[in-house]
Amino acid sequence: MNTLRIGSGAGYSGDRIEPAVELAEHGDLDYLVFECLAERTIALAQQARISDPQGGYDPLLAERMRRVLPFVGQGAGRRRLRVITNMGAANPLAAAREVRRIAGELGLGLKVLAVVGDDVLHALPAEQLLDNGKTVGALGERLISANAYLGVEGIIEALRADADVVITGRVADPSLFLAPQMFEFGWAFDDWPRLGRGTLVGHLLECAGQVSGGYFADPGFKDVEDLARLGFPLAEVDADGNAVITKVAGSGGRVSRATCAEQLIYEVHDPAAYLTPDVTADFSQVGFVEEGVDRVRAQGASGRARPDQLKVSVGYLDGWIGEGQMSYGGPGAVARAELARDVVLKRLALIGVKMQDLRAELIGMDSLHGPRSSVEPWEVRLRVAARCEERGDAVRIGNEVETLYTNGPAGGGGASKGVRQVVAVASLLLPREAVKPRIEE
Known part of the structure; x- marks a missing residue:
């Protein structure tokens, strides 16, 4: 594969559905990724699962899948589209069952796999100290969830098993986008420079409409056309992790050097050491070049060895x-x-x-x-x-x-x-x- 095309179908749990459908239908994608978990989202999902053991996954899962599954798989003259999402939240297995049910109703023979293992609630020692100064044991019965931020491993395993749809729980946001790059291009798990570049792609896409002009818009200062028809972004990635950020032609919004630069610094504490489960990414030398209307090349990212520990959200x-x-x-x-x-x-x-x-x-x-x-x-x-x-x-x-x-x-x-x-x-x-x-x- 010379160029991989990855689209962002959601930037948070309650995001719009129409831009994702537009990407699935007109984006000529290899992968459509739905990133739908925030810090509190999975804790709330765990709370919902307590009330309903078959619940705990994203409330928009069924509607989103019903809209995009008809485009998934191998079509005549089209790329094979696959879906990766963390909409499994607190219950990836139940979410996968629901997606299989919907696929069956639509007459689609799709392989749906769940990635589990992020739930570490019962593996935490009582004396473990949290960043708020309390211990795990001190929370007592008030403790409802503990989810580790997984990396690419489970997703890549599912793709190797030929999954059409991969449903995860808590996975680091950029890992959802890095995994298909590593799988398709055969990158090694310690190819730190490429993993750093692939993580940049994930970071730029993970918030969906933010990088295509949504949160960027400020009338009179940073004008963005047709915001009501905002198109979500996609990346064209080569085998070395170099990428162009763009969107479906004719969709609303704007992809520019400025929109990409604002997204680059979003939630990044240290640009030279952006810690993920897969790599310590270095964004300190990243630059953006506008190659045309709504086409921005991202370059200059690198990386070094991944951290020895994983973040756990409690x-x-x-x-x-x-x-x-x-x-x-x-x-x-x-x-x-x-x-x-x-x-x-x-x-x-x-x-x-x-x-x-x-x-x-x-x-x-x-x-x-x-x-x-x-x-x-x-x-x-x-x-x-x-x-x-x-x-x-x-x-x-x-x-x-x-x-x-x-x-x-x-x-x-x-x-x-x-x-x-x-x-x-x-x-x-x-x-x-x-x-x-x-x-x-």
């Missing part, structure tokens, strides 16, 4: 957040909203609500930048929220905001309230020998 229950909101509009809106805020805070003290991390703000005035300016808006929204150890205390916060309807000040409307359980996330490092990825049907 999810645990950490109390409740209670919230209430109320809007005020017209003349004197700010003064009435400020009085309402004062009333709620005094009421919470009077009834003895125990809370931490209290926020009482006027959205549009001081929620982001502190004290308001001299400009008086015509509308403002009060938001009061706090974290509480007990659910009952959290409920009272929203209730007190709602009582402003009849207890004043005048003119409040559009009240809302809610309570949600906090799933907090902490991290630790685990020797990679303790983590055993494998494939299963």
Whole structure:
């Protein structure tokens, strides 16, 4: 294979589906990758699996697969399209079963394999220290998940087994894109320069629409055309890991040197030592060259030996957040909203609500930048929220905001309230020998 074509079908769990379908149908792809796991996403998925042992995978899995599976496999005059995704979240095996069920309904004979082994909840010693200063044992029954960031190994094993669809749990974002490059081009697991270049490709694609102008757009400063029809990116990669980032012709958005440069520095602490399970990537010499409209060549990445330890993301229950909101509009809106805020805070003290991390703000005035300016808006929204150890205390916060309807000040409307359980996330490092990825049907 001279050139490998990899598309990004999603940059997070709730991402749009249409751009992925566009890539599957018109991108002439070898691989379509859906990257759908954030730090908290898998902890929330583990929580969902507790309620339903057959659940715990991405809620959009079925809809996405139903839309793209008809393009998967070998078609006349087309490249063989394969799908790689971490939409398995907390339950890759159940996700793989669901994809096989959908493929069967569509009359497609596809091979679907799951990569497991990232769940290390029962392998953590109680004395293991987390990055928040607590130990694993100190979390007790509040501990709900512990998932290691796997690398390319399980995905490559599944591709060698001729899988059409590979479903994983927690895999490092760029590894989803690096694996097909290593598989197709036969790169060695210690070919650090190529692995560094392949990881750059993955890092540029992993957030989907961000690199094709989505999060980049800022009207009047960084204009992007047809944002409502934003096209997701794809990479054309050669056997040495050199790549051109582009998108489907005619789709909305923009791929430029600037969009690629912004994505390059996204979530990268040290450009010379970007740690992944597969390689310590070096992006410090990366440059971008515009070769044409929506065509940017990425070059200059390298790499060195991978870390000896894997990051583990730990999810645990950490109390409740209670919230209430109320809007005020017209003349004197700010003064009435400020009085309402004062009333709620005094009421919470009077009834003895125990809370931490209290926020009482006027959205549009001081929620982001502190004290308001001299400009008086015509509308403002009060938001009061706090974290509480007990659910009952959290409920009272929203209730007190709602009582402003009849207890004043005048003119409040559009009240809302809610309570949600906090799933907090902490991290630790685990020797990679303790983590055993494998494939299963």
